[in-house]
Amino acid sequence: MLILTSPTLEGKEIKECHGLVTGDALLGANLYKDMFSGVRDVVGGRTSKYEEELKHARNIALKSMEEKAGDKGANAIIGTFVTYHNLGGTMGNTIMVTVYGTAVTYME
Template sequence: MLILTTPNIEGHKIVEYYGLVTGESLLGANVYKDLFSGVRDVVGGRTSAYEEELKKARDLAIGSMEEKTSKKGGNAIIGIRIKYNNLGGTMGNTIMVTVTGTAVKYE
Protein backbone atom coordinates (compact mmCIF):
# COMPACT_ATOMS: atom_id res chain seq x y z
CA MET A 1 0.00 0.00 0.00
CA LEU A 2 1.21 3.48 -0.86
CA ILE A 3 1.63 5.69 2.22
CA LEU A 4 2.51 9.36 1.75
CA THR A 5 2.83 12.51 3.82
CA THR A 6 1.78 14.57 0.79
CA PRO A 7 -1.88 15.46 0.07
CA ASN A 8 -1.78 14.06 -3.48
CA ILE A 9 -0.11 11.33 -5.55
CA GLU A 10 2.02 12.87 -8.25
CA GLY A 11 1.30 11.43 -11.67
CA HIS A 12 -1.84 9.60 -10.51
CA LYS A 13 -5.49 10.46 -10.18
CA ILE A 14 -7.29 9.97 -6.87
CA VAL A 15 -10.68 8.51 -7.79
CA GLU A 16 -12.19 8.01 -4.33
CA TYR A 17 -11.73 9.51 -0.88
CA TYR A 18 -12.71 7.24 2.03
CA GLY A 19 -11.96 9.62 4.87
CA LEU A 20 -9.84 9.57 7.99
CA VAL A 21 -8.03 6.43 9.09
CA THR A 22 -6.04 6.10 12.30
CA GLY A 23 -3.71 3.68 14.01
CA GLU A 24 -2.51 3.65 17.61
CA SER A 25 0.09 1.70 19.52
CA LEU A 26 1.37 1.84 23.09
CA LEU A 27 4.97 1.34 24.12
CA GLY A 28 5.76 0.67 27.78
CA ALA A 29 9.30 1.30 28.96
CA ASN A 30 10.71 -0.54 31.95
CA VAL A 31 13.12 0.70 34.59
CA TYR A 32 16.13 -1.23 33.27
CA LYS A 33 15.75 0.21 29.78
CA ASP A 34 15.36 3.69 31.29
CA LEU A 35 18.57 3.31 33.28
CA PHE A 36 20.54 1.85 30.37
CA SER A 37 19.24 4.55 28.03
CA GLY A 38 20.39 7.33 30.37
CA VAL A 39 23.90 5.88 30.67
CA ARG A 40 24.30 5.53 26.93
CA ASP A 41 23.06 9.08 26.31
CA VAL A 42 25.64 10.45 28.75
CA VAL A 43 28.53 8.80 26.92
CA GLY A 44 27.24 9.89 23.51
CA GLY A 45 25.92 6.53 22.34
CA ARG A 46 22.60 5.82 20.71
CA THR A 47 19.78 4.06 22.51
CA SER A 48 19.18 1.42 19.87
CA ALA A 49 16.87 -0.63 22.12
CA TYR A 50 14.45 2.31 22.35
CA GLU A 51 14.78 3.11 18.66
CA GLU A 52 13.85 -0.48 17.80
CA GLU A 53 10.86 -0.44 20.18
CA LEU A 54 9.64 2.88 18.75
CA LYS A 55 9.94 1.46 15.23
CA LYS A 56 7.87 -1.58 16.23
CA ALA A 57 5.18 0.63 17.79
CA ARG A 58 5.10 2.89 14.72
CA ASP A 59 4.89 -0.11 12.37
CA LEU A 60 1.97 -1.55 14.39
CA ALA A 61 0.10 1.76 14.21
CA ILE A 62 0.71 2.07 10.46
CA GLY A 63 -0.32 -1.57 9.93
CA SER A 64 -3.62 -0.89 11.70
CA MET A 65 -4.22 2.12 9.47
CA GLU A 66 -3.42 0.06 6.33
CA GLU A 67 -5.88 -2.64 7.40
CA LYS A 68 -8.67 -0.08 7.88
CA THR A 69 -7.91 1.45 4.48
CA SER A 70 -8.06 -1.94 2.75
CA LYS A 71 -11.43 -2.71 4.38
CA LYS A 72 -12.80 0.56 2.97
CA GLY A 73 -11.55 -0.35 -0.53
CA GLY A 74 -8.59 2.04 -0.61
CA ASN A 75 -5.12 1.38 -1.99
CA ALA A 76 -3.25 4.39 -0.55
CA ILE A 77 -3.10 6.68 2.45
CA ILE A 78 -2.23 10.33 1.93
CA GLY A 79 -1.41 13.18 4.28
CA ILE A 80 -0.19 10.94 7.09
CA ARG A 81 1.02 12.38 10.36
CA ILE A 82 2.81 10.52 13.14
CA LYS A 83 2.66 11.73 16.76
CA TYR A 84 4.45 10.46 19.84
CA ASN A 85 2.99 11.25 23.27
CA ASN A 86 4.40 10.42 26.70
CA LEU A 87 1.37 9.41 28.75
CA GLY A 88 3.21 9.43 32.09
CA GLY A 89 1.07 9.68 35.23
CA THR A 90 -0.86 6.51 36.02
CA MET A 91 0.42 4.86 32.83
CA GLY A 92 4.03 4.94 34.07
CA ASN A 93 6.54 5.69 31.38
CA THR A 94 4.30 4.79 28.42
CA ILE A 95 4.57 6.26 24.95
CA MET A 96 1.60 6.30 22.58
CA VAL A 97 2.20 6.38 18.85
CA THR A 98 -0.72 7.79 16.85
CA VAL A 99 -0.82 7.79 13.05
CA THR A 100 -3.53 9.54 11.02
CA GLY A 101 -4.15 9.96 7.31
CA THR A 102 -6.75 9.94 4.55
CA ALA A 103 -7.67 6.66 2.88
CA VAL A 104 -7.98 6.96 -0.89
CA LYS A 105 -8.19 4.92 -4.08
CA TYR A 106 -5.98 5.99 -6.96
CA GLU A 107 -5.42 4.89 -10.55
Protein backbone atom coordinates in the same frame (compact mmCIF):
# COMPACT_ATOMS: atom_id res chain seq x y z
CA MET B 1 -0.76 -0.01 -0.38
CA LEU B 2 0.86 3.38 -0.89
CA ILE B 3 1.30 5.38 2.31
CA LEU B 4 2.45 8.93 1.59
CA THR B 5 2.96 12.12 3.57
CA SER B 6 2.12 14.22 0.52
CA PRO B 7 -1.45 15.51 0.15
CA THR B 8 -1.79 14.19 -3.42
CA LEU B 9 -0.66 11.35 -5.66
CA GLU B 10 1.44 13.04 -8.31
CA GLY B 11 0.52 11.82 -11.76
CA LYS B 12 -2.42 9.76 -10.47
CA GLU B 13 -6.12 10.56 -10.42
CA ILE B 14 -7.88 10.06 -7.10
CA LYS B 15 -11.13 8.24 -7.86
CA GLU B 16 -12.63 8.17 -4.36
CA CYS B 17 -11.90 9.61 -0.92
CA HIS B 18 -12.77 7.26 1.96
CA GLY B 19 -11.93 9.62 4.83
CA LEU B 20 -9.72 9.55 7.87
CA VAL B 21 -7.92 6.39 8.97
CA THR B 22 -5.82 6.05 12.13
CA GLY B 23 -3.54 3.62 13.89
CA ASP B 24 -2.14 3.61 17.42
CA ALA B 25 0.42 1.63 19.37
CA LEU B 26 1.53 1.90 22.99
CA LEU B 27 5.13 1.44 24.00
CA GLY B 28 5.75 0.74 27.69
CA ALA B 29 9.35 1.36 28.73
CA ASN B 30 10.50 -0.77 31.63
CA LEU B 31 12.80 0.19 34.48
CA TYR B 32 15.86 -1.70 33.19
CA LYS B 33 15.70 -0.11 29.77
CA ASP B 34 15.26 3.29 31.45
CA MET B 35 18.33 2.73 33.64
CA PHE B 36 20.43 1.50 30.70
CA SER B 37 19.28 4.40 28.56
CA GLY B 38 20.26 6.84 31.30
CA VAL B 39 23.76 5.37 31.48
CA ARG B 40 24.12 5.58 27.70
CA ASP B 41 22.99 9.21 27.79
CA VAL B 42 25.65 10.05 30.41
CA VAL B 43 28.54 8.31 28.62
CA GLY B 44 27.34 9.20 25.14
CA GLY B 45 26.00 7.19 22.28
CA ARG B 46 22.60 6.29 20.99
CA THR B 47 19.94 4.38 22.87
CA SER B 48 19.39 1.78 20.17
CA LYS B 49 16.93 -0.31 22.22
CA TYR B 50 14.54 2.65 22.39
CA GLU B 51 14.99 3.29 18.68
CA GLU B 52 14.12 -0.33 17.93
CA GLU B 53 11.05 -0.20 20.18
CA LEU B 54 9.86 3.07 18.63
CA LYS B 55 10.28 1.62 15.14
CA HIS B 56 8.33 -1.48 16.17
CA ALA B 57 5.50 0.61 17.67
CA ARG B 58 5.40 2.85 14.57
CA ASN B 59 5.16 -0.23 12.32
CA ILE B 60 2.27 -1.62 14.40
CA ALA B 61 0.42 1.72 14.13
CA LEU B 62 1.04 1.91 10.36
CA LYS B 63 -0.17 -1.66 9.85
CA SER B 64 -3.35 -0.92 11.82
CA MET B 65 -4.02 2.20 9.74
CA GLU B 66 -3.33 0.31 6.51
CA GLU B 67 -5.79 -2.46 7.47
CA LYS B 68 -8.51 0.11 8.21
CA ALA B 69 -7.91 1.77 4.84
CA GLY B 70 -8.08 -1.60 3.08
CA ASP B 71 -11.36 -2.37 4.83
CA LYS B 72 -12.75 0.83 3.30
CA GLY B 73 -11.63 -0.24 -0.18
CA ALA B 74 -8.70 2.19 -0.42
CA ASN B 75 -5.45 1.47 -2.21
CA ALA B 76 -3.51 4.46 -0.80
CA ILE B 77 -3.27 6.75 2.21
CA ILE B 78 -2.25 10.36 1.64
CA GLY B 79 -1.42 13.22 4.01
CA THR B 80 -0.01 10.78 6.57
CA PHE B 81 1.27 12.12 9.90
CA VAL B 82 3.12 10.27 12.66
CA THR B 83 2.96 11.65 16.20
CA TYR B 84 4.46 10.55 19.51
CA HIS B 85 2.93 11.26 22.93
CA ASN B 86 4.43 10.68 26.36
CA LEU B 87 1.69 9.31 28.61
CA GLY B 88 3.08 9.95 32.08
CA GLY B 89 1.16 9.81 35.34
CA THR B 90 -0.69 6.59 36.02
CA MET B 91 0.51 5.13 32.70
CA GLY B 92 4.11 5.20 33.94
CA ASN B 93 6.68 5.73 31.26
CA THR B 94 4.47 4.92 28.25
CA ILE B 95 4.76 6.35 24.76
CA MET B 96 1.86 6.30 22.30
CA VAL B 97 2.54 6.35 18.58
CA THR B 98 -0.37 7.63 16.49
CA VAL B 99 -0.53 7.69 12.70
CA TYR B 100 -3.31 9.17 10.62
CA GLY B 101 -4.06 10.04 7.04
CA THR B 102 -6.73 10.11 4.35
CA ALA B 103 -7.70 6.82 2.70
CA VAL B 104 -8.20 7.11 -1.05
CA THR B 105 -8.63 4.99 -4.14
CA TYR B 106 -6.63 6.09 -7.15
CA MET B 107 -6.72 5.01 -10.78
CA GLU B 108 -3.83 2.69 -11.53
